[in-house]
Amino acid sequence: MIRLEGVSKTFHPGTVNEVVALRPIDLTVREGDFITIIGSNGAGKSTLFNLVAGTFPASSGSIRINDVDVTRAPEHIRAKYIGRIFQDPLLGTAGSMALEDNMLVCYRKGIKGLRISLNRKLRAFFRTQLEDLQMGLEHRMKDNVRLLSGGQRQALTLLMMVLSRPELIMLDEHTAALDPKNAALVLDLTRRYIEEYRLTSMMITHNMQQAIAYGNRLLMMDKGEIILDVEGDEKRSLTVDGLVERFHAIRHRDLESDEARLT
Amino acid sequence: MIEGILVEGLLYGIMALGVFITFRILDFPDLSVDGTFPLGAAIMGISVVNGVPLMLALFIAFSGGLAAGAVTATIHNKLKVPNLLAGILTMTMLWSINIRILGNRANLPLLRQRTILSAFTEMISGVVPYPWSVLLFFLVVGLTIKFLLDLFFRTDMGLTLGAMGDNEQMIVSQGVNPEIMKVIGVGLSNGLVALAGAFAAQYQGFADVNMGQGIVVAGLASVMIGEFLIRSNRIGLLTLRVLLGSIVYRGIMYLGRYYGYHINLTPNDLRLLTGLLIIASLAFSRYQNSRNESARLRRSIRAAAGPPGGGRP
Ligand SMILES: Nc1ncnc2c1ncn2[C@@H]1O[C@H](COP(=O)(O)OP(=O)(O)OP(=O)(O)O)[C@@H](O)[C@H]1O
Ligand SMILES: [Mg+2]
Numbered sequence: 238m239i240r241l242e243g244v245s246k247t248f249h250p251g252t253v254n255e256v257v258a259l260r261p262i263d264l265t266v267r268e269g270d271f272i273t274i275i276g277s278n279g280a281g282k283s284t285l286f287n288l289v290a291g292t293f294p295a296s297s298g299s300i301r302i303n304d305v306d307v308t309r310a311p312e313h314i315r316a317k318y319i320g321r322i323f324q325d326p327l328l329g330t331a332g333s334m335a336l337e338d339n340m341l342v343c344y345r346k347g348i349k350g351l352r353i354s355l356n357r358k359l360r361a362f363f364r365t366q367l368e369d370l371q372m373g374l375e376h377r378m379k380d381n382v383r384l385l386s387g388g389q390r391q392a393l394t395l396l397m398m399v400l401s402r403p404e405l406i407m408l409d410e411h412t413a414a415l416d417p418k419n420a421a422l423v424l425d426l427t428r429r430y431i432e433e434y435r436l437t438s439m440m441i442t443h444n445m446q447q448a449i450a451y452g453n454r455l456l457m458m459d460k461g462e463i464i465l466d467v468e469g470d471e472k473r474s475l476t477v478d479g480l481v482e483r484f485h486a487i488r489h490r491d492l493e494s495d496e497a498r499l500t
Numbered sequence: 501m502i503e504g505i506l507v508e509g510l511l512y513g514i515m516a517l518g519v520f521i522t523f524r525i526l527d528f529p530d531l532s533v534d535g536t537f538p539l540g541a542a543i544m545g546i547s548v549v550n551g552v553p554l555m556l557a558l559f560i561a562f563s564g565g566l567a568a569g570a571v572t573a574t575i576h577n578k579l580k581v582p583n584l585l586a587g588i589l590t591m592t593m594l595w596s597i598n599i600r601i602l603g604n605r606a607n608l609p610l611l612r613q614r615t616i617l618s619a620f621t622e623m624i625s626g627v628v629p630y631p632w633s634v635l636l637f638f639l640v641v642g643l644t645i646k647f648l649l650d651l652f653f654r655t656d657m658g659l660t661l662g663a664m665g666d667n668e669q670m671i672v673s674q675g676v677n678p679e680i681m682k683v684i685g686v687g688l689s690n691g692l693v694a695l696a697g698a699f700a701a702q703y704q705g706f707a708d709v710n711m712g713q714g715i716v717v718a719g720l721a722s723v724m725i726g727e728f729l730i731r732s733n734r735i736g737l738l739t740l741r742v743l744l745g746s747i748v749y750r751g752i753m754y755l756g757r758y759y760g761y762h763i764n765l766t767p768n769d770l771r772l773l774t775g776l777l778i779i780a781s782l783a784f785s786r787y788q789n790s791r792n793e794s795a796r797l798r799r800s801i802r803a804a805a806g807p808p809g810g811g812r813p
Contacts, residue, residue: 312673313678314675316675320673327667328669329670331662331663331670332666335733338659338663339663342660342674343674347676348657348677348680349656349659351656353651353654354656
């Protein structure tokens with residue numbers, strides 16, 4: 238459903254600040270894939286997401302979503318297919334607006350008209366969705382989102398993202414800024430939504446254990462390249478030590494990320 | 501006196517609502533306002549003098565403001581210049597355009613011309629006597645616009661505009677083109693400002709290219725004063741406090757104008773006073789924020805230290 242061919246990204250080409258963030262890569266994401274992505278800092282993971290989402294244009298190559306060439310399409314056009322969550326819980330919601338207003342803005346994609354959709358029926362629907370989170374948010378629908386905790390905000394972002402049933406969701410370390418308890422909660426919710434709505438998903442994480450435990454396919458990135466792409470039984474049999482070894486075998490150096498080893 | 505303050509407060513309150521939309525809801529500080537206010541006045545003035553149906557004239561004035569706001573937003577969108585610069589460009593160009601609209605003059609008197617305001621006050625003169633009929637007129641107009649605006653900001657589009665001002669990435673991720681939303685939002689804001697200008701021309705009995713000077717700052721002062729009066733996140737109260745803030749601001753200006761001589765103030769000092777008012781508001785809200793911040797910090801430290809008496813964390 239997503240097909241990248243020869244996609245690369247160089248920032249500030251031809252200047253002293255030139256950074257090759259992504260070398261030409263090919264990648265096909267099939268419908269129903271749940272891909273976890275690991276790699277050290279600066280490996281190009283977020284850049285890959287930004288290129289797929291259209292935050293900035295690719296330096297080369299082509300990107301197709303559902304066989305539509307979107308290489309040159311602006312971000313808001315591609316957003317119709319894509320749901321995205323960032324590490325920072327503040328980025329997914331409008332803090333100065335009420336919870337229900339946030340949900341209204343997100344529950345359907347595309348430009349909004351002069352209708353007043355937020356009626357009793359829709360509120361009731363939002364309420365049942367919030368009850369499902371089991372965070373008591375259903376009683377706070379008129380509160381400003383700013384008043385919620387980071388974990389609550391990220392869970393809400395997740396809920397709002399799946400409301401519009403995107404075809405692909407991209408999660409960029411979306412639990413990294415949360416404390417362990419909230420991180421586990423949000424991660425659990427993520428898995429539930431992905432299974433329930435059969436969402437095609439890509440998830441960046443620094444936690445190797447997580448990358449192994451979740452999803453049907455694992456990508457390892459390093460210095461702007463995808464150096465490992467495993468799935469199925471091979472993925473299921475992976476271990477943290479095994480991954481570290483394979484990295485060494487491919488790159489002939491140690492995986493430097495300490496935090497990856499820690500967990 | 502009191503009715504004069506209320507009338508001016510409501511009249512300029514319509515303009516302040518426009519300023520509120522850009523500065524507070526869209527987070528798009530827009531200075532075109534200094535040009536769109538006289539634009540509305542000029543369109544209304546020239547239409548009145550030439551016998552254009554009054555309601556049509558009002559509509560053209562609103563549309564003129566809308567178009568000017570759209571130009572500002574488009575300059576910002578397409579040339580990627582900061583919104584302040586885009587607004588200044590539009591404002592500067594409008595000065596020349598306004599003089600052209602007025603027929604190559606800077607001022608157009610409207611005395612003894614039939615306007616919407618004069619038609620209304622005459623119609624109800626039997627029931628409500630003169631200065632109060634003007635107040636009633638602006639009360640009706642001001643509140644009507646306020647309620648229409650409240651309604652707009654409850655629509656899907658209105659909520660999306662609010663979300664964009666808060667977090668642009670969020671609405672881009674929802675598949676909404678932020679450039680179009682800015683054209684709509686800044687356009688609506690300037691439409692309201694031009695409408696206020698059109699009413700100001702009727703109230704003052706003339707249209708003048710310079711009547712917009714310093715209008716943005718006056719609107720901003722009104723918005724900020726209003727924020728001290730009511731704290732809320734409900735749109736109905738947000739717009740209400742803009743109107744109230746505008747009335748208070750006009751009251752302060754009135755006091756400065758008529759009693760300022762006791763402390764050697766002249767009418768020329770009123771802009772200085774307005775600027776100081778805004779600075780004082782900014783300083784005060786900073787002080788409040790830092791107090792809230794430290795209160796929150798103290799609370800969280802206390803929470804981290806565990807409940808008093810050494811209970812479980
Ligand atoms: N907007 C940008 N302008 C210039 N350089 C950038 C930009 N975005 C990313 N880079 C550079 O591109 C490289 C890859 O960055 P990227 O954010 O994709 O890494 P990452 O794998 O997501 O790392 P992390 O795990 O730290 O989030 C880095 O060297 C980074 O400095
Ligand atoms: Mg990253």
